[in-house]
Structure formats: structure tokens, C-alpha cells
Amino acid sequence: METIKTICQGCYFYCGLDVTRDKGRIVRIEGMKEHPVNHGTICPKGIASQQLVTDKSRLQYPLHRIGPRGSGEWKKLSWDDALDLLAEKFAETKEQYGSEALFYHRGHAPGWVTTMNYVTRFMNTFGSPNVLTHAHLCFTPRAIAHVATYGAVPEADFDHAKCIFLWGFNPVNTSLTNYARRIMDARARGTKLIVVDPRFTKTAAKADLWLQPLPGTDLALAMGINKVIVDEHLYDEKFVRDWTIGFEQLREHLATIDLDEVAHLTGVPVERFTRAARMFAENAPAVLKEGNGLDQQANVSQTVRAISLIHALTGSLNIEGGGQLMPALPFVDVQARSAITSDWEERSISTHPLYFRQGYSLHDEELFAALKTGKPYPVHTLFVQGGSLLSANSNTARTRGLLNKVDFIAVHDLYMTATAEIADLVLPAAGFLERDLLLYYRYRPSTRMNLVCMQQQIVPPVGESRSDLDLIFALARRLGMSDAFPWCSVEEAFNWELEPLKITVDYLREHPEGYRRDYGPEELYRTHGQTGFPTRSKKVELYSSRFEEFGYDPLPNIEPIAPSLQVSKEYPLLCGTGFKLGIHTHTEFRTLPWIDEIEPDQFLEIHPLQAKKLGISDGDRVRVTSAWGELVALARFSEGVEENVVMLSYGYGQPYAGKEWRSSNDITPHVDPDPISGSTSNRRFPVRVSPEAEGTEAMGSERQALLVDWDRCVGCFTCGVACKQEHGEKRIHVNMLGPVHGEDGETRMEAIPLATQSCDLCQSRLARGEDPACVNACPTKALIITSIEDAITHIRSGQHQLCAIGSKLHSNIKR
Numbered sequence: 001m002e003t004i005k006t007i008c009q010g011c012y013f014y015c016g017l018d019v020t021r022d023k024g025r026i027v028r029i030e031g032m033k034e035h036p037v038n039h040g041t042i043c044p045k046g047i048a049s050q051q052l053v054t055d056k057s058r059l060q061y062p063l064h065r066i067g068p069r070g071s072g073e074w075k076k077l078s079w080d081d082a083l084d085l086l087a088e089k090f091a092e093t094k095e096q097y098g099s100e101a102l103f104y105h106r107g108h109a110p111g112w113v114t115t116m117n118y119v120t121r122f123m124n125t126f127g128s129p130n131v132l133t134h135a136h137l138c139f140t141p142r143a144i145a146h147v148a149t150y151g152a153v154p155e156a157d158f159d160h161a162k163c164i165f166l167w168g169f170n171p172v173n174t175s176l177t178n179y180a181r182r183i184m185d186a187r188a189r190g191t192k193l194i195v196v197d198p199r200f201t202k203t204a205a206k207a208d209l210w211l212q213p214l215p216g217t218d219l220a221l222a223m224g225i226n227k228v229i230v231d232e233h234l235y236d237e238k239f240v241r242d243w244t245i246g247f248e249q250l251r252e253h254l255a256t257i258d259l260d261e262v263a264h265l266t267g268v269p270v271e272r273f274t275r276a277a278r279m280f281a282e283n284a285p286a287v288l289k290e291g292n293g294l295d296q297q298a299n300v301s302q303t304v305r306a307i308s309l310i311h312a313l314t315g316s317l318n319i320e321g322g323g324q325l326m327p328a329l330p331f332v333d334v335q336a337r338s339a340i341t342s343d344w345e346e347r348s349i350s351t352h353p354l355y356f357r358q359g360y361s362l363h364d365e366e367l368f369a370a371l372k373t374g375k376p377y378p379v380h381t382l383f384v385q386g387g388s389l390l391s392a393n394s395n396t397a398r399t400r401g402l403l404n405k406v407d408f409i410a411v412h413d414l415y416m417t418a419t420a421e422i423a424d425l426v427l428p429a430a431g432f433l434e435r436d437l438l439l440y441y442r443y444r445p446s447t448r449m450n451l452v453c454m455q456q457q458i459v460p461p462v463g464e465s466r467s468d469l470d471l472i473f474a475l476a477r478r479l480g481m482s483d484a485f486p487w488c489s490v491e492e493a494f495n496w497e498l499e500p501l502k503i504t505v506d507y508l509r510e511h512p513e514g515y516r517r518d519y520g521p522e523e524l525y526r527t528h529g530q531t532g533f534p535t536r537s538k539k540v541e542l543y544s545s546r547f548e549e550f551g552y553d554p555l556p557n558i559e560p561i562a563p564s565l566q567v568s569k570e571y572p573l574l575c576g577t578g579f580k581l582g583i584h585t586h587t588e589f590r591t592l593p594w595i596d597e598i599e600p601d602q603f604l605e606i607h608p609l610q611a612k613k614l615g616i617s618d619g620d621r622v623r624v625t626s627a628w629g630e631l632v633a634l635a636r637f638s639e640g641v642e643e644n645v646v647m648l649s650y651g652y653g654q655p656y657a658g659k660e661w662r663s664s665n666d667i668t669p670h671v672d673p674d675p676i677s678g679s680t681s682n683r684r685f686p687v688r689v690s691p692e693a694e695g696t697e698a699m700g701s702e703r704q705a706l707l708v709d710w711d712r713c714v715g716c717f718t719c720g721v722a723c724k725q726e727h728g729e730k731r732i733h734v735n736m737l738g739p740v741h742g743e744d745g746e747t748r749m750e751a752i753p754l755a756t757q758s759c760d761l762c763q764s765r766l767a768r769g770e771d772p773a774c775v776n777a778c779p780t781k782a783l784i785i786t787s788i789e790d791a792i793t794h795i796r797s798g799q800h801q802l803c804a805i806g807s808k809l810h811s812n813i814k815r
Contacts, residue, residue: 005032005512007439007455009110009432010045011585013037014439015177016513017046019458026050026433026458028725030776031177034513036445038177041779044583044595044721046177051592052431053459057656058414059428060463069404070422079464082427083471086383087478089408090126093381099127100347101380103367107387108134108586109413110432111455113442115386115468118493120335120360122472125484129340129348129360134392136355136363137296137578141677144354145304148544149312151534154323156289157447158182161321163192163283165276167307168218169291172202172714173582177779178445179289184712184780192283194276196221197293198683199579199605199647200640202714209276213266215576215645216565216684219299220558222306224262224270225277227254229313234281236315243528244312246543246554253555265558267642281314285321296578296683298565301354301676305544306556312540318526324447325534327524329440329517330500335360336484349376352678354550364393365670365678371402384411385468386429390418391587391653394668394680395628412471414462415591415656418663428465433458435467438494438505448524450517452501454494454508469493552676561684562672564627567644571626571686573610577648577664578682582716587651591658594724598717602631602661605638605647606689614689621692624648626685628669631662632692646689712782719774719783726762726773 001022008015016035020028029047033040052058062082067073077085093102106112106119116133123131133140146153158164159182171179180203187193187206195207196218204210213221229235230251240247263270280286288311294300316322340360341347349370350356355363367389371379382403393399403409403422410425411417420426434457441451461467469490476485487493494505503515532538536545548554567574581599589595604622616622618637623630624646633648641647653663668682762772770776775783 001027004456004458006433006458007437007453007512008042008046008049009437009455010043010049010589011174012113013175013178013443014441014453014455015042015046016453017042019050019433021458024459026053032512036449036451036513036516037441038181038779041177041181042718042722042777043176043779044598044717045585045589047718047721047725047777048589048592048594049433050725051594052414052589053433053462055462055591057416057591057658058431058462059416059420059426059465061428062464063426065424065426069424072421074426077425079466082425083474083478085425086410086427087475089381089410090383090475090479093408094127097378097380100130101377102126102128103130103132103379103382104128105132105364105367105382105384105387105389107385107392108138109386109429109588111437111439111468112386114437114439115472117334118469118472119385121484122476122481124336124339125476125481126479129344129350129362130367131361132364132367133361134364134387135359135361136352136365136678137392137680137682138292139295140355140358140363141295141300141674141679142290142304144358144677145301146308147358148354148541148546149305149308149535150317150325150540152325154311154317155326155444155447156287157285157321157324158186158287158289159321159446161186161191161285161287163194163280163286165194165196165280165286165288165310166203166207167196167222167288167290168293169289170197170201170203170293170580171291172206172716173580174291175443176582176714176716176718178443180714180716181779182446184714192279194279196276198576198641198645200638201579202582202716204640206711206714209272209279211268211272211276212642213268214642215574216297216299216561216681217266218294218297219303219306219556220262220265221268221273222303222310223254223257223556223558224259224266224273225280226250226306226309226313227257227259227262228274228277229281229310230254232278234277235313239315239317240313243315243533244540244542245537246541250309250542250555257558262558280310284314284316285319286314286316287311287322288316293579293683296679296681298562298672298674298679298681298684299559300674300679302553302556302559305547309542309556312542317540318524318528320521320525324524325527326444326447326450327519329450329452332497332500334497339484352676354546354552355677363678364389365673365680368393368399368402368670371405379405380407382406382409384409384413384419384423385471386413388413388417388419388587388654390422391663391665394665394670394682396653396663396666397629398670399665412468414465415654417587417654417656421655427471428463430461430465430467430470434461434465435470436491436494436505437467437469438497438508448519450519451514452498452503452508453512453514454505456509456512547676564669564671565681565684565686567686571688572644573687573689574645575624575626575648575667575685575687576645576683577650577668579647579649581649581651583721584651587654587657590651590654591656594721598720599649600659602633602652602664603636603649604633604689605636605641605649607639607641607643607645608637610643610646611635611637614691616689616691623690623692624667625688625690626667626669628685629666631664631666633661646687709782709784712780714780714782716779718777718779722773722777726765 015038016032031042652661
């Protein structure tokens with residue numbers, strides 16, 4: 001057996017992995033202890049990713065459609081024939097309709113950042129400005145707002161903050177091994193934690209203060225907090241005077257806002273958001289981090305503008321423990337931006353100029369508008385790589401009808417996705433354990449370093465699959481673009497990229513923890529004193545000249561929510577979707593047995609009181625209907641949502657998963673999007689919920705034992721997946737955590753018992769001087785091995801309880 005060090009791409013944080021291989025087969029995956037992102041910890045996705053290479057539902061070879069679109073009639077092709085066909089279609093499109101009639105969609109599958117650079121290089125060289133992403137649903141709307149305020153997107157210094165404010169961000173489920181771990185460590189040091197979320201999330205369970213706004217009302221809440229900060233003189237007067245513009249205009253604007261009206265709109269009492277304002281302003285240094293929960297709202301860009309003002313007013317920028325505008329590493333022009341002409345935006349189909357200028361790309365809704373109207377010109381050819389437009393975008397029925405207008409669609413993916421089913425050419429893609437990739441860290445391990453790593457291939461590609469970059473390079477050569485792609489191999493291109501850092505791929509292979517560029521205080525803190533902020537005025541723009549230039553309100557206004565997104569007699573409940581479960585990344589990993597067993601079914605969180613009114617029992621099948629479609633899910637009772645709000649899990653609906661569950665986007669709206677970014681309102685839309693005749697059997701309730709510190713446990717499932725890796729396929733469930741209202745009026749997480757497997761705490765590992773698999777894997781160090789006597793003492797202290805994983809060690813302990 002041998003252990004190879006590589007990088008995980010189960011999400012976008014790129015943890016270090018130790019992958020043990022026996023006779024070419026992966027037998028174990030653990031966290032790399034020397035890696036600065038995860039320091040040896042790991043999450044369920046990382047452990048279970050070994051099943052990607054044995055997944056029978058993976059595509060094996062190129063397929064060419066021979067029947068009607070969507071018929072499932074395919075002919076196997078060789079890669080040479082498939083690439084010839086693809087190159088022929090690209091060249092034909094350019095010759096007959098112009099280069100801009102080719103559209104290239106790069107999805108957010110693993111490795112998308114590096115691949116996107118070469119996709120953009122390919123398209124810039126080809127002559128088409130029409131590069132598409134899903135980024136209107138993730139990050140870019142927030143980036144637009146931050147750039148309008150500070151000139152860049154700040155990184156949060158959780159390690160030195162005295163107060164951490166998380167808004168629409170649930171790091172326990174999205175960044176467990178880094179952000180969540182660092183926040184847990186900060187809490188242990190006494191750092192205050194504020195969380196804003198319409199759901200009582202696992203992160204909210206750890207907060208000192210949880211604010212629960214109604215979906216889609218975050219803008220009003222942020223402006224209410226800003227008003228408290230200004231009215232109570234909680235702002236940093238010196239920073240505001242020296243390093244901001246527009247304070248007087250903002251003060252006058254805030255004077256028109258009524259706090260009681262904010263409370264009415266949001267459902268958050270004045271005293272609670274006033275407490276949040278004071279807690280943040282009075283516990284400097286403080287840092288605010290917003291998340292993807294704010295994307296997919298009809299006013300996301302102005303909402304994040306309003307939130308960014310909280311950081312600015314309190315002076316929590318470029319200081320230890322605040323938001324840090326990080327230096328960038330030197331880089332080469334991978335995207336070939338030198339090929340971009342002055343009419344690039346004008347030649348594109350862009351209808352959201354700030355979005356386009358954020359990254360010289362478009363989003364899917366702009367493609368759909370062009371397909372609907374044929375303007376500014378027809379869409380003839382679409383290449384989709386690492387994403388599924390039919391799964392990711394609102395109103396699936398509408399999306400399907402529009403995509404069927406495209407003359408030729410090609411898809412490169414691991415699976416036969418919903419989009420691949422209606423394509424003309426489908427190409428199998430290599431998974432992240434099956435290829436090398438150079439990785440730059442967008443989400444940095446800390447605010448004091450930049451990091452570059454090499455993700456190393458562990459096993460051969462599945463079937464005849466090929467990596468994203470292998471395909472791009474081969475296609476470029478066929479289209480006569482060798483001058484822009486002169487490299488003989490992908491590794492040679494990576495060495496070219498690394499030249500400014502004076503390192504090579506071989507160096508990164510020898511240093512699997514990566515190349516680090518560490519920064520001292522003089523390079524980070526209050527650097528704007530020498531250079532100013534990267535805005536037009538060189539100051540933080542409370543009053544945004546950038547927004548004003550493009551015709552948007554320079555100060556965030558609390559605007560009425562569109563009627564289409566309001567409840568009505570026909571659709572009396574507000575619904576939100578898109579929240580992360582921590583064991584999937586969008587639709588990825590849902591076919592892996594260790595992951596699927598944890599959360600196999602699509603569910604709708606509904607308050608027990610609302611369910612009682614509707615005649616619904618916990619676990620019942622329910623029909624969820626909106627103006628845009630309907631689907632069926634399982635009811636899951638939760639006191640962590642408001643009585644008139646329901647929350648729908650997402651990431652389902654891919655045909656290769658072989659399940660009845662549908663995409664949540666079957667019922668989400670495409671109307672009334674954010675005017676600045678084009679983001680659609682998946683976080684707030686009206687629905688009707690009704691019971692179905694069939695019910696489902698509730699999960700088991702057997703409870704056995706392993707001691708757990710509930711103050712540190714975040715219910716991430718890593719322990720359970722580590723156990724399955726260690727002991728095989730026996731059925732096991734770790735605790736689900738669910739919100740429960742206490743007698744004191746606060747909401748907290750408590751364990752919901754599930755069926756378990758008995759275990760012996762990995763006696764073989766203990767004999768080798770190693771921790772049990774679950775204890776070793778736990779990112780927050782919540783699991784404890786102790787004697788029966790000490791266990792009883794811990795339990796009686798109130799902080800520790802029994803976990804739902806079976807353990808002979810604690811089998812005779814009574815609660």
C-alpha cells in the first residue's frame with residue numbers, strides 16, 4: 001500500500017488529502033495534517049469521494065445522438081471522431097454566423113476556477129465574448145456590491161476577531177474544515193457570534209445572537225442596523241471622516257427609515273437587531289462575512305451593498321480581526337485578455353453591464369433572454385462543461401423549452417445530466433482524483449497567506465473519460481489556435497503559469513502542502529494609508545459612484561417586493577431553497593452510497609403548527625406547488641422556520657441518480673430578477689403545500705453511545721462517513737441535529753435519534769496508538785474517548801451527551 005498526497009475538490013476550499021492506494025485501488029482517504037486549509041481534518045464528501053471512481057452511473061465514452069432530442073438514442077464514438085465533430089461544428093458556426101454565435105458554458109464543478117481561465121482563453125482567441133457561468137446564482141452579485149463599496153472583496157479574519165457576524169452564511173455545511181473550524185476555535189476564545197438566517201442552521205445553533213428575517217427582507221434589516229449604528233454614534237468617527245465618502249448623504253437617507261417598519265417588514269424585533277448592531281460595533285475588532293444565502297434574491301446586489309456599509313461604518317477594514325483586502329499573487333495572462341477588443345461587451349449578449357465587467361462573462365439568464373427573443377442575434381452552438389443548465393436555473397420547464405431552440409449542444413460531464421440528455425454530443429469527463437490540476441485558492445486558509453497547490457492524479461480516468469483541460473487543448477489545436485495553446489502538455493502550461501512565482505509543478509509535487517506567500521502586518525493592516533482603497537475615489541464609497549454611473553441607486557433603498565414574490569390566497573406560504581446540507585455540493589455526490597444513505601430523500605422543512613393546519617404529519621409526502629411548477633417531497637417538521645415559511649432541499653432531479661425526486665428549480669421563479677446582477681429569487685417565492693395520500697416510515701429511534709461535546713458538535717456527518725470507510729457498508733446514521741424551541745424562548749439544536757450500528761471504538765486502531773476513525777476525522781474535535789466513570793461525570797456536567805453512534809464502551813450508561 002502507498003499513500004499519495006493530493007487536494008480534495010469536493011467543494012471550493014481544496015483541503016489536503018492523504019489517499020491510500022492498494023494495487024491501484026483507493027482504500028482510504030484522510031485529511032493531510034500538514035495542509036494549511038484543513039490541518040488533517042476532513043468532511044464526509046472528502047472521505048466518500050473515493051466512490052466517484054467506482055460509480056457505475058459515470059459516463060464511459062463519447063456519445064452522439066442518433067434519435068430525436070431527448071430520446072436516449074445514442075451511438076458510441078471514438079474521441080478522435082468526437083473532437084473532429086465538435087471542432088467542425090465550432091468552425092461551421094464561426095464561418096456561417098460569426099464567432100459570437102458560439103456560447104461556452106463553464107459550470108461550477110470541481111476545478112472550475114482553473115479551467116475557467118483556459119475556457120476564457122479559448123473563447124477570447126476564438127473571437128467570441130459569450131462565456132457563460134452560473135455565477136449570477138453564487139458570489140458575483142455580492143462581488144459587484146463589494147467592489148462598488150471597497151473596490152475589492154474582503155477576506156474575513158476570524159482568527160483575531162472579537163465579534164464574528166455571519167449573514168446568510170452557514171460554514172458548518174459549506175466550509176466545515178476551515179471557516180467553521182476557525183469560528184469554533186474563536187468561540188472557544190470568547191469571540192461573540194451573530195448569525196442572520198431564515199433557518200435555524202447548525203451555525204446559528206452556536207451563535208450568541210440569531211436573527212431570523214423573513215426570506216428576502218435582508219436589505220431592510222441591514223439598513224435598520226446601519227441606522228442604529230449611525231443614530232447611536234457607534235461608528236468609527238475617524239475612519240468615516242478620513243476614509244469614506246458619502247457619509248452625510250447616508251445619514252440623511254437613514255433618517256427616513258423607521259425602525260418599527262423594519263421590524264414589521266423583516267419579522268425581527270427592533271430590540272434584537274439593535275442588540276446585533278451594538279454587539280458588532282462595541283466588540284472591535286469585528287468582522288462580517290456574508291454568504292450564498294444572499295445570492296438568488298431579487299435585490300441581492302443592493303442588499304450586500306447595505307451589509308458592506310456595516311463593515312465600513314465600524315472601520316472594520318484592513319485591521320487585524322476585520323475584513324482584509326488581500327494582496328494578489330503575480331500572474332500571467334492565462335485568459336488572453338490581450339485578445340479582447342474594445343467592442344467586446346457590445347458584441348456580447350450582455351444585459352447586465354456590472355456583471356459582465358466583473359469577470360468578462362455572461363450568465364445563463366442572459367442566454368435564455370437571447371433564445372427567447374432571438375436578439376441581439378441567434379444562438380447556434382452551445383458547449384456545456386461541468387454544469388447542467390437544466391438543473392441550476394429557475395423554472396425548469398421554461399429552460400428546457402428554450403434550450404431546445406439551440407441548433408447544436410455538446411456536454412462534457414461525469415454523468416448523463418438533465419442537460420446532457422437533450423444534447424447532440426456527450427463527452428465523459430475525468431473526476432478530480434483522475435487528473436492533475438493547478439489550484440489557486442480563492443478562499444484563503446487565513447488572511448495572512450496566499451496559497452497555490454497541485455492536485456495530483458491518484459487513479460486512471462474512468463472508462464475513456466478525459467479531463468477538462470485535455471479536451472480544451474485538443475480542441476484548440478484542431479481549430480488552428482496553437483499559437484494561443486503552444487504547450488505539448490497541460491503540465492507545461494502549468495509551469496508557464498507558475499513562472500512569476502519562480503516555482504514549477506515538480507516543486508508543488510514535492511511540497512503537497514503548497515506554495516505559501518505569507519504576509520506580515522505591514523503588508524496587510526491599514527495599507528490604504530499609503531495606497532488608498534481600490535475605488536475611483538481611493539476611499540470607501542458609502543455613496544457609490546459606480547452604481548450611480550450605471551443608473552442604479554447610489555445608496556441602498558428599501559424597495560417593495562414584487563407582487564410575483566408575495567404570498568396570495570392561492571399561494572399562502574413563502575418558500576426558500578438552495579440551502580446546503582454539507583454532504584453534497586449542489587447535485588454532486590448524490591449517487592455515492594455513503595453520502596446517499598445519510599440524506600436520501602428530498603424534504604420540505606415545515607413548522608409543526610403549519611403542518612397541523614394542513615393535515616400533514618412528519619415524514620408525509622407533500623405536494624409543493626408554485627406558479628411555475630410543482631413537485632413532491634417529504635415533510636420534515638422543524639421549529640427552526642417561521643410558521644408561514646417552508647424550506648425545500650435542493651440538488652435533486654438528475655436522471656442518473658435514479659430517484660423520483662425533482663429539481664427544486666421545477667418550482668422556482670425566473671421573473672423579477674435582481675436588476676443589477678440578474679440573480680433570480682430562489683430564496684423567496686410563494687407556494688401552496690398540500691398532503692399526498694401516502695406516508696413514509698419514520699427513521700429508527702434506537703440510541704446507543706459515544707461521548708460528544710454538543711457545544712462543539714455541528715452535526716456534519718463526517719464521523720459517520722469515516723466509520724463506513726473503516727468498517728464497510730453496514731448501515732449507520734450519526735445524529736441529525738434539529739431546532740427546538742426552549743422554555744426561555746430561545747431556539748437551539750438538539751439531537752434527533754436515528755438508527756445506528758454498534759461499534760467497538762475501533763479497537764484495532766487504538767491498539768496501533770491511533771484514534772478511532774470517527775474521532776480522528778471530526779473537524780471540530782467534538783468526539784471524546786473516556787472511561788465510563790469520567791463519561792458519567794461529563795454527562796452530569798450538562799455539556800456532554802451521548803452520540804447516536806453505537807459504542808460498547810458506553811452501552812451501560814443511562815441518560
